Amino acid sequence: MMENNTNTNFKLDSKIPSGPIEKKWDQHKFNMKLVNPANKRKYNIIIVGTGLAGASAAASLGELGYNIQVFCLQDSPRRAHSIAAQGGINAAKSYPNDGDSVWRLFYDTVKGGDYRAREANVYRLAQVSNNIIDQCTAQGVPFARDYSGYLANRSFGGAQVSRTFYARGQTGQQLLLGAYQALMRQRNTNKVKLYTRREMLDVVIIDGKARGITGQVEKYVADAVIIASGGYGNSYFLSTNAVCSNGSAIWRAHKRGAFFANPCFTQIHPTCIPMSGEHQSKLTLMSESLRNDGRVWVPAKAGDKRLPHDIPENERDYYLERIYPSFGNLVPRDVASRNAKLQCDAGKGVGNTNLAVYLDFAHAINRDGEDKIRARYGNLFEMITAEDPYKNPMRIYTAVHYTMGGLWVDYNLMSTIPGLFVLGEANFSDHGANRLGASALMQGLADGYFVIPYTIGDYLARMTPFEKVETNHSAFTASEKELTEEARKMMSVGSRGKRTTTDIHRELGKIMWNNVGMSRSEESLKKALTEIPRLREEFWKDVLIPGKSEDLNVELEHALRLRDFLDISELIAKDALERKESCGGHFRQESQTKDNEALRDDENFCNAAVWEHKGEGKAPIRHVEELKFENVHLSQRSYK
Secondary structure (H helix, E strand, O other): OOOOOEEOOOOOOOOOOOOOOOOHHHHHHHHOOOOOHHHHOOOEEEEEOOOHHHHHHHHHHHHHOOEEEEEOOOOOHHHOHHHHOOOOEEOOOOOOOOOOOHHHHHHHHHHHOOOOOOHHHHHHHHHHHHHHHHHHHHHOOOOOEOOOOOEOOEOOOOOOOOOEEOOOOOHHHHHHHHHHHHHHHHHHOOOEEEEOOOOOOEEEEEOOEEEEEEOOOOEEEOOEEEEOOOOOHHHHOOEOOOOOOOOHHHHHHHHOOOOEEOOOOEEEEEEEEOOOOOOOOOOEEOOHHHHHOOEEEEEOOOOOOOOHHHOOHHHEEOHHHHHOOOOHHHOOHHHHHHHHHHHHHOOOOOOOOOOOEEEEOHHHHHHHOHHHHHHHHHHHHOOOOOOOOOOOOEEEEEEEEEEOOEEOOOOOOEOOOOOEEEOHHHEOOOOOOOOOOOOHHHHHHHHHHHHHHHHHHHHHHHHOOOOOOOOOOHHHHHHHHHHHHHHHHHHHHHOOOOEOHHHHHHHHHHHHHHHHOOOEOHHHHHHHHHHHHHHHHHHHHHEOOOOOOOOOOHHHHHHHHHHHHHHHHHHHHHHHHHOOOOEOOEOEOOOEOOOOOEOOOHHHHOEEEEEEOOOOOOOOEEEEEEOOOOOOOOOOOOOO
16 A cells, blocks of 8 residues: 655645635735836746637736747647637626526535635636636627527536536637637737747756746746646546647646646546547547537436337436436536446446447427527537437447646645746646536636736736846756756667557556546555556556657657656556545545445545655655635535
């Protein structure tokens, strides 16, 4: 068993302002120091990532007058993975007049995260949500509208109100294009320098502060660094994330001293196209919005292999509607995913693999007509190619989708490294143990448009004057030397290895899914903590990397990311083993109610687990940030 390295004496300063929760952010903004407009042009800020969080931060900070260097992995910011988000973005505008409010959005998000999020951060997220919609509408984002011309809303899981704004099934794409246009405007004014096809390999720390980043060839200096590089879900190999999405930026920052919080909080999405075979490199998301009108069911009898049209209504089990009558098909993602697994485990799964359930639109089509369903979901239905979803039920199953864990940040979104800020999915702060649908886009844009412009200014104002640093500083030279040596070592193995990076990554994914997936146990987690080090050892002995390190070498890129995924996966399993409770996306078989619901242990685990890296081959130290719930009282989460 893993040795207990929990440090209960170390106290993390979350810098949560005092006062009523409704006034914390406004009062904090007033109390923060400001940078004179004429002085902003003196500061340089690096941003890693151009998804919603990174692009919105770059556009906002450029507009304020800072000098921005922004780096993206792809050939264009428009290819950031935020573009893949489909269903919508939450805000508390209450246009349908159905009882929504900032407070209800706050409450639903805290409850949806199974009481493992920081209250003050979540309230701020709800508070600025309405501003996001106004901002994006002003940018020209084509949100859906109702007959009268007002912005339309639909429902998402974990809420009993309609608060989700959407652009058919392309909401992420349209929001990203809005942020991208604002970013490119700043590029054209020379306030933003855009570097494409770049990958951050290290954070450079000088005098205890983040002062730049390095790759294998290039070095960049700044007065502060922002990481907005997304999550680490591809540790599982098969996920809904883009294949190039990786956790290397946050992991490299972690190795330099940024603490990592709640790595075991990984989200399994219930509405994905099922896996069809070993040939796949990713899984395809189907928007949660489909559960507004689609009904989830399985045959009532185990082993029933009849076609869906041959199974009469009285021999179907609409299990979410049966078990959760208040929320029905719109229960949160972790609840829907876990119940789909339970049905398949009971022998009621459908399709060739028996690892799928039906999502049926027949009732909605009969009720509203096919034309209305096409208008709402047409582009999503087009993703189903093997069968006509207007005539046959879709087959869906679960897939790794989002990571609620990430680098620990305080209320100002700064990590434990001064000057290193972390936005969006790359940080841990807002979603607790489970992310409600349509809140990732909300968090990314809130962090970029409405939080970081204030908090980074406060940091820069308090750190003035900055020591002038150039890329020939010894810290940059040391970083570059380490990276060069690392690539050389990897190529010396890869030149004679026999296993491709994809082969090893796929094996890692199976270890993670089978042992650290939707259902975890002490036995399975200990098995993972045996298998991952074995696979890491095999990686360093037998990975195949054709080509040369001096050339553009995609396989070397994959190997570097895979090396980090192996380390991240081990920390996920360690964190899951230490958290002896079930909450949200972290479900321990030993900790469940008689109805198979997640059973928290608030006495021992009402906290964020925050891990400190102690060096290669050394056990990490587990710290805790105790979570206080003064506005939403702790209770057993129920959606029945």
